[in-house]
Amino acid sequence: MNARAVAPPRLLAAEHYPRIAWLLALMAISAATEGLGLVLLVPLLGSLGQGDPGGIGAALTALGMPTRLGPLLILFVALVTLRAVIVQLRALAGHRFETEVVDGLRRRAWQALLHCEWRVLLGMKRSNTASLLISRVDRAGIFVNQAILALSTLITLGGIALAALVISPLLTAGAIVSGLLVLTAFHGMRRRAAALGDALGRAHSGIHSRLDEGLGALRVIKGLGREDKALDELVSEFAGLRETTIAYLRDTGRGQIALQAGGAALLALLVWLALERWHSDVAVVLPMVALFARALPLIGGLQQAGLNASHARPAVRDALDLIAMAEAAREQPAGDVAPPLLNQAIQLVDATVRFSGEAGAALDQVTATIPARGITAITGHSGAGKSTLADLIGGLLEPDDGAVMVDGTVLRGAARQAWRSRVAYVQQDPVLLSASLRDNLRWAAPEADDARLVEALAAASAGFALDLPQGLDTPLGDGGRQLSGGERQRLMLARALLREPALLILDEATSALDAANEAQIAAALGPLRERLAVVVIGHRGKLVELADREIRLDAGRLAQAE
Ligand SMILES: Nc1ncnc2c1ncn2[C@@H]1O[C@H](COP(=O)(O)OP(=O)(O)OP(=O)(O)O)[C@@H](O)[C@H]1O
Ligand SMILES: [Mg+2]
Incomplete structure (x- = not known):
């Protein structure tokens, strides 16, 4: 029947595309303003008496941009202000998008449950699937949030990398190659953290259903005088969650330390090479240092957001699977059919x-x-x-x-x-x-x-x-x-x-x-x-x-x- 020919549920639907486009545009503009602001540092420093290192002044003139100190400073302030505004707009648009996706999913989950065949709902009640579905949808929100964060960080990093390429292709290429090497070295660590993330997701679900059960059984617990046992069970479940959370935080924390330390060492090496070996201009090296210093925490954040998103992802799949199951068992609507009167x-x-x-x-x-x-x-x-x-x-x-x-x-x-x-x-x-x-x-x-x-x-x-x-x-x-x-x-x-x-x-x-x-x-x-x-x-x-x-x-x- 046509009632059964519902499109399979997906996290993103066509109605989300305009907002995604807007969000991506904001991310790109914010990354571009950030990159341009940093590039401008070069002629700024150059105008302190260093000439036109890297030919950036000439490039700016070709683009119709000012090269003198006063207009440059004004442009710099304008760029920073514009960026601050864009960042706020981006945060707002990101939140809007996240709530739209999650509310859409929640609405579809509820709709699927409300219109699902009673026989299937009876089966779901038994395994508490219905309440699980709702909690899974909440975790899907975490996935969307972290995925947006990762995407926006990635685009900002792209802007920074472009700026770095403009300032010094050689230094940038060196940094990117060594950065990739560091990331590869961390691969094992990321896999372990992802496994711990899965365990964390399971521990969360465990607590959720235990609390659900306990609340439903309060009368029985009190009646049987098993308050202490019920508390013990809950406390041990909490202890499990705590241990897993701490292990996850410790592991990802170690990753962050290694990443930051490795990054700083890399930066130090590049600065040394640039100044001592390649005799690069200070007006080029300083903005590069600023770029790297800005990029490092971003890379750390990207790694963390990627992990958080990847351990929330199973929840998205579960929620979509359950919605698909409930929608497949959708009741045929009454339509215009008149109900029998019951006269006999x-x-x-x-x-x-x-x-x-x-x-x-x-x-x-x-x-x-x-x-x-x-x-x-x-x-x-x-x-x-x-x-x-x-x-x-x-x-x-x-x-x-x-x-x-x-x-x-x-x-x-x-x-x-x-x-x-x-x-x-x-x-x-x-x-x-x-x-x-x-x-x-x-x-x-x-x-x-x-x-x-x-x-x-x-x-x-x-x-x-x-x-x-x-x-x-x-x-x-x-x-x-x-x-x-x-x-x-x-x-x-x-x-x-x-x-x-x-x-x-x-x-x-x-x-x-x-x-x-x-x-x-x-x-x-x-x-x-x-x-x-x-x-x-x-x-x-x-x-x-x-x-x-x-x-x-x-x-x-x-x-x-x-
Ligand atoms: N969703 C379900 N899935 C599997 N078995 C079920 C389901 N619902 C009921 N049953 C089984 O069907 C049988 C009849 O259940 P039903 O609820 O109709 O009994 P009942 O006479 O209303 O019992 P009670 O007096 O305890 O309410 C029982 O053996 C029950 O275990
Ligand atoms: Mg009954």
Whole structure:
């Protein structure tokens, strides 16, 4: 289908090219002004009484440039100022470019996840790939940043090399050849640092997932009294990261020392050769010294940026691979397909679901009917396939074999997507956003006015919310008021009802609630059975008792339908 023919994700896209061109232009201008500024030192020094060493004065005259001291000094100041402005522009453009690339990647990653087939997302959740994807994208930012730095340093060095060539081709050739020799000597060191860089990347990911896990398991950790063990594990993970970081810094630091020392020795040798052996002019040698002194830290910086970029690069590849995988599993959009109305029934016919990597089927040839009105309970032991069945009838999953139908329409492709607009879920762990009560409710129905919100709250036995001090403006979620499990559950029910669903699914929605709260939800569901299909999933309890019929599952097979 055309939905699958998405271009493979790349770090740089065509929309980035204008900014790259602008950035390269700024880099080139800044390098040229720097080089020209240094070249001007020669006639400046020459005008101190040394004549026109190297014929640079004549070359400048040919270019229409001044050769007298006053105008030269003015030109020099102008060049330095221009360069300062360009450097600032370049920094800004570099940052813009970096954030555009990273935000673009982040947007594409999120978009890919949001539109990815539920079946693939279920698999990702298991290995925490989704959160990994997000952290990888962050590291991709480091790559872009360091790559820009390396490129801009390289271009500046190019400007300096050109200036040096203009001033003294002989000295420059000598410096470049010996510089290449030094770089070759450091090759082994760079390889080692790159390997350490990889280890550093892995240690970072390790800490990330360990923290993620720990935060998710705080309740269990406290419950089991394993705070000390959890801390020890984290501390040892940190120690590993620290050791790797220090080894990386030590190794790259050694490289920097060797580079700077070798460079300085080379410079000293060239100065000695120039002055003592070749009897070069001081007005030529001094600017050359200035050029080399400027180039040395730049070369060090280039080496460091190259290493940093090369150890962040695997993250770019991982992020792109994961995006490609999620995009390949993109859902077919509903388009203009009208959702089935659900006037008769939802039917499962020999529906079978197998998850990859699992030996048995999660659902095995299940045939059942859920009428358009009334409450249907789906029961069974843990792992029996209840949530999988809920995902089938809710249009999140397609069966591997068999079919799911609503009023005779098979839930496949676009029809399945369209059907989802008529389904509402209340899940076991209620999700509240860090926003007002009103915004939390309107998430389901953006156009709903306050009167409708109040109506939905009443229908969900959630009248308590209106007694909150700030009413519908009360902030909820992380950044606001904490509600009890039962209160949150009833807000979720109100939100689900605002969608005016044809099918309402409550997956273990009351398993964590006390009898009083459960009774309140049951009271809310009672009147709904006249209007829509309600499916409650659970082992036992008030809601299951309330049901008009039961579908009991046992290890993925239908145990009983009545
Ligand atoms: N993404 C997945 N990948 C592989 N296997 C899965 C996946 N999701 C569920 N399963 C397997 O499918 C079977 C049915 O799972 P399901 O979540 O539907 O059970 P359930 O009845 O809802 O259980 P519970 O009462 O614990 O919520 C289980 O054996 C489970 O391990
Ligand atoms: Mg379940």
